[in-house]
Amino acid sequence: MAPAAPVPVPVPGPATPERPDILLIVSDDHGYADLSLRGSPDARTPHLDRLAASGTVFENGYVSAPICSPSRAGLIAGAHQQRWGAHWFDTSAFPPASRLVLPEILGAAGYRTGYFGKVHYGPEGPGDRACPDRHGFDRSLYGLAGQSFGRLHYLHHSSEAVAEYGEAAAVHGVQPLYEDGRETSCARHLTPELAQRAMDFMGAGADADDAGAGDAGAGEGAAGPRQPFFCMVAFNAVHNFAWQLPQDELEARSLPAHDDFDPEAARYLDWYDGAISPHLEHGRAYYLAQLEIMDREIGRMLDHLEATGRRESTLVVYLTDNGGSTCNYGSNLPLEGTKYSLFEGGIRVPYIVSWPGTVPAGRTAQGLVSSLDLLPTFAAAAGAPLPEGLVLDGRDLRPAWEDPGPEAGHPALFFDTGFQSAVRTPRWKLRRVDPDAPQRAHLLEVEHTDIGAGTTLVPIGESCDESAAADASARHPEVLAELTALHEAWRAEMAAG
The missing domain is CATH 3.40.720.10 (Alkaline Phosphatase, subunit A)
Structure with missing residues (x-):
């Protein structure tokens, strides 16, 4: 059994503007x-x-x-x-x-x-x-x-x-x-x-x-x-x-x-x-x-x-x-x-x-x-x-x-469901979806929800267009590499617990 986390020392007191x-x-x-x-x-x-x-x-x-x-x-x-x-x-x-x-x-x-x-x-x-x-x-x-x-x-x-x-x-x-x-x-x-x-x-x-x-x-x-x-x-x-x-x-x-x-x-x-x-x-x-x-x-x-x-x-x-x-x-x-x-x-x-x-x-x-x-x-x-x-x-x-x-x-936010992942920075959004994931087909059939497929890199800070047509991976391979490395490092940290 994992050891219990240390318990903070209680600090009782009334609500104040500093302690809402x-x-x-x-x-x-x-x-x-x-x-x-x-x-x-x-x-x-x-x-x-x-x-x-x-x-x-x-x-x-x-x-x-x-x-x-x-x-x-x-x-x-x-x-x-x-x-x-x-x-x-x-x-x-x-x-x-x-x-x-x-x-x-x-x-x-x-x-x-x-x-x-x-x-x-x-x-x-x-x-x-x-x-x-x-x-x-x-x-x-x-x-x-x-x-x-x-x-x-x-x-x-x-x-x-x-x-x-x-x-x-x-x-x-x-x-x-x-x-x-x-x-x-x-x-x-x-x-x-x-x-x-x-x-x-x-x-x-x-x-x-x-x-x-x-x-x-x-x-x-x-x-x-x-x-x-x-x-x-x-x-x-x-x-x-x-x-x-x-x-x-x-x-x-x-x-x-x-x-x-x-x-x-x-x-x-x-x-x-x-x-x-x-x-x-x-x-x-x-x-x-x-x-x-x-x-x-x-x-x-x-x-x-x-x-x-x-x-x-x-x-x-x-x-x-x-x-x-x-x-x-x-x-x-x-x-x-x-x-x-x-x-x-x-x-x-x-x-x-x-x-x-x-x-x-x-x-x-x-x-x-x-x-x-x-x-x-x-x-x-x-x-x-x-x-x-x-x-x-x-x-x-x-x-x-x-x-x-x-x-x-945050300089970056990370998301991962196992079959889809994303990295969001103030300017960019990298999103990947496994096209063969069974969850993708299930969501499309049961919830009428298309979660997309493949890899897209979009300048999300400038617009809300995340379509394949907006993909900037070919034009900005350096950003694709940077965000991919960020996600891989984050994923390794998560696996370590």
């Missing part, structure tokens, strides 16, 4: 273009716009994988998931026990920690280390999407619902939820439920906490100062199957109900083909409905922070787990590609950071930043010591929000 509360919001498959602040003609996201106006939007914000499970594993660790062999769905896994993760580091520094939402790092089951209550979260409400094809149902979470759905329960994410590790049920639309649980956890505000009137999750007595919190909200919105909406939401949008899969009606893949783009009638409208509901709940959380006097001392980050899924009617324009691919549309995501008085407001930054940067950024903001010898691939975001120029972020 932290709210991390991670959505699911949110398209890069689907923000009204980007001029979308039909996506209405006033509260994400409001968050952006109070902070900095990173135009070149990336996640470490084009699919959810390895991307989420990298985020929670602040390190490339390839270090423990997590590349694609079939190899993804939560970081090993020898590596402390984000809530463990912040918890040891005196933060109370809460997780509310989707868990999907791999094929995790109840009681595994991947469960939030097993890796440093004090309070939690979650569903295990690794048990259900990466999905959580938006409406049905109980043992009774599982029995009613029968064999179809797994593919639709119909399952009980877990509250602090104990099985529970939920009969409410999951998006507002997760937001409400997060607000209950964040508490009633400094005055109420100091008077001993805080919520039960505050973890403080009447005489002591409130602890700062780290709250992670992992919405399953806007993942397919987005038609799973409450009746009042359907009626408000004049949308028809759409039945979940009936296992007696047809083969699952035949049914699934009619449940994604371009065959699902009203598909974009269902997707936008889930997006608008999530945006509304983000607004409620921001309102809660303001009403409780915490907003000025709270670092809020919003991003999604991978690029928008065009088969679920998300849009990544003008970026090429979608979830599953290493085109920009698969890995470049909405990425917003807001911390009043510290992060510049109303700014757009161009530096290359990553979801891996969140752990070192939060640890630095919290004054949380890092374990000796802990290898991180992320870096503190502060230089990138202080300087909005393209050179302020």
Whole structure:
């Protein structure tokens, strides 16, 4: 058994401007273009716009994988998931026990920690280390999407619902939820439920906490100062199957109900083909409905922070787990590609950071930043010591929000799913796809997703064109050689763990 990582010395203390509360919001498959602040003609996201106006939007914000499970594993660790062999769905896994993760580091520094939402790092089951209550979260409400094809149902979470759905329960994410590790049920639309649980956890505000009137999750007595919190909200919105909406939401949008899969009606893949783009009638409208509901709940959380006097001392980050899924009617324009691919549309995501008085407001930054940067950024903001010898691939975001120029972020970002790889620098993008990979054919057939083939080198800092026609390999062999060498060195480092 690998030795446990050294545990940081706890540094308890209240939230202050130097030691903020932290709210991390991670959505699911949110398209890069689907923000009204980007001029979308039909996506209405006033509260994400409001968050952006109070902070900095990173135009070149990336996640470490084009699919959810390895991307989420990298985020929670602040390190490339390839270090423990997590590349694609079939190899993804939560970081090993020898590596402390984000809530463990912040918890040891005196933060109370809460997780509310989707868990999907791999094929995790109840009681595994991947469960939030097993890796440093004090309070939690979650569903295990690794048990259900990466999905959580938006409406049905109980043992009774599982029995009613029968064999179809797994593919639709119909399952009980877990509250602090104990099985529970939920009969409410999951998006507002997760937001409400997060607000209950964040508490009633400094005055109420100091008077001993805080919520039960505050973890403080009447005489002591409130602890700062780290709250992670992992919405399953806007993942397919987005038609799973409450009746009042359907009626408000004049949308028809759409039945979940009936296992007696047809083969699952035949049914699934009619449940994604371009065959699902009203598909974009269902997707936008889930997006608008999530945006509304983000607004409620921001309102809660303001009403409780915490907003000025709270670092809020919003991003999604991978690029928008065009088969679920998300849009990544003008970026090429979608979830599953290493085109920009698969890995470049909405990425917003807001911390009043510290992060510049109303700014757009161009530096290359990553979801891996969140752990070192939060640890630095919290004054949380890092374990000796802990290898991180992320870096503190502060230089990138202080300087909005393209050179302020990472000099290079690396991506590798095993059958496709990419290197992104401020100016160039090198992408390789094995044309014979079985995953490529599967994605094309099942998800209607073309991830490309072969090698392309494009000046991505100048345009979003990643087509074969834009390939500059022949014109710039020196750049091709340089980025190839960078990727080979990185890959060797990952293999070493």
